[in-house]
Amino acid sequence: MSEPARPSRRRLLAGLAALAIARPAVAISVAETCGRPGAGGLSAVACRRGIWFGSAVASSDLADPAYAALVAAQCALLTPTWEMKWKPLRPGPDSFDFAACDRLAGFARQHGMALRGHTLIWHMEMPVWLLQSLSPASWEGLLERHMQTVIGRYRRLVSSWDVVNEAVEPEHGRDDGLRDSPWLRVAGPDYVVAAYKLAGRFAPEARLVYNDYGCEHEAEWTRRRRRAVLRLLERLRKADAPVHALGLQSHLRVGDAFDAAAFGRFLGEVRDLGLVPMVTEFDLRADRVRGADEKDRKTAALAKAYLDTVLAAGCDTVVCWGLSDDKSWRAAEEPDDRPLPFDRQLAAKPLYQALEDALSRSAS
Numbered sequence: 001m002s003e004p005a006r007p008s009r010r011r012l013l014a015g016l017a018a019l020a021i022a023r024p025a026v027a028i029s030v031a032e033t034c035g036r037p038g039a040g041g042l043s044a045v046a047c048r049r050g051i052w053f054g055s056a057v058a059s060s061d062l063a064d065p066a067y068a069a070l071v072a073a074q075c076a077l078l079t080p081t082w083e084m085k086w087k088p089l090r091p092g093p094d095s096f097d098f099a100a101c102d103r104l105a106g107f108a109r110q111h112g113m114a115l116r117g118h119t120l121i122w123h124m125e126m127p128v129w130l131l132q133s134l135s136p137a138s139w140e141g142l143l144e145r146h147m148q149t150v151i152g153r154y155r156r157l158v159s160s161w162d163v164v165n166e167a168v169e170p171e172h173g174r175d176d177g178l179r180d181s182p183w184l185r186v187a188g189p190d191y192v193v194a195a196y197k198l199a200g201r202f203a204p205e206a207r208l209v210y211n212d213y214g215c216e217h218e219a220e221w222t223r224r225r226r227r228a229v230l231r232l233l234e235r236l237r238k239a240d241a242p243v244h245a246l247g248l249q250s251h252l253r254v255g256d257a258f259d260a261a262a263f264g265r266f267l268g269e270v271r272d273l274g275l276v277p278m279v280t281e282f283d284l285r286a287d288r289v290r291g292a293d294e295k296d297r298k299t300a301a302l303a304k305a306y307l308d309t310v311l312a313a314g315c316d317t318v319v320c321w322g323l324s325d326d327k328s329w330r331a332a333e334e335p336d337d338r339p340l341p342f343d344r345q346l347a348a349k350p351l352y353q354a355l356e357d358a359l360s361r362s363a364s
């Protein structure tokens, strides 16, 4: 019996290429980043528990070699503070400018890190041309092209996408608690469902996150926000929209009430919806506290209480919104504040220790 014809090398390679395209890319995992060269600091402690630790970074931050080295040593995950938003990415309706975002992506790849995709829909940083061209007829095509291009470019590097950021605003008086944003005005409240379904088409392997602020402390306005966030997440689940996690921005403030039991109950409702809680923009404002030592003491204590609660609820990601105090988004108006784990001379502070202790203790 004659031997079956051996497939030519070309046909074999073509078959492998087709297989690769057909198989969805696998999003980078925290385990993959644990073995990255130079892994250390908080990400090494977090890795042992299967937890991502990282920081927000602006591409301009990386021009400082000492800060770049600190980020490389401490972080397994980076969130672009600005570079992946519409305004910097989209100079015009038919153009993309990936230069700044590619610099951040290149740094992440060089150091074996992942990126967070922040953010595909937000009511801020919308270029003027987008605001002028959004309409009931145009919005879905504009969003689809943006998502397909941006997700496609960074798909292998991004472990989770903030598909929609800050879509609720109970003070706007809507029954559904949604923000009266340009997206809602042209597309109606179901734009959120459409956004997650679109993102799920372009990144079926990635974690899709709803990201928001003001759910952490205990006050009437935060309880209203929690209810609005839960209502939105229920809406997404009922519509079979692929949403996998709630991104808690976690911009905390010393002196605002924190009730671990009440916050824990809210996190329980999030888990009951099948979602993972994530800490996505962690920093602690101590503007009401006088003196560096007292600021450090109180931020560390609040960080401990907060992180213990959120990690106990299954949080598997902690991203600080910067690593050193000079990189804080409030550094200009509050230069004496100390909201981040390292001081302006890149020395670790008590907040660093609080993060390390909480990540070491976490059960997950």
Ligand code: G3I
Pocket (backbone or CB within 6 Å): 058, 081, 082, 085, 124, 125, 165, 249, 281, 329
């Ligand atoms: O670097 C550019 C410069 O090249 C350009 O000429 C100039 C023109 O305005 O803009 C500069 O970029 C600034 C960018 O920060 C620098 O990183 C933008 O103006 C400025 O708007 C941008 O602010 C960011 C803000 O979001 C708005 O996008 C902050 O860095 C960033 O920390 C902040 O982060 C937000 C999260 O995305 C959502 N949660 C709240 C958080 C804090 O506000």
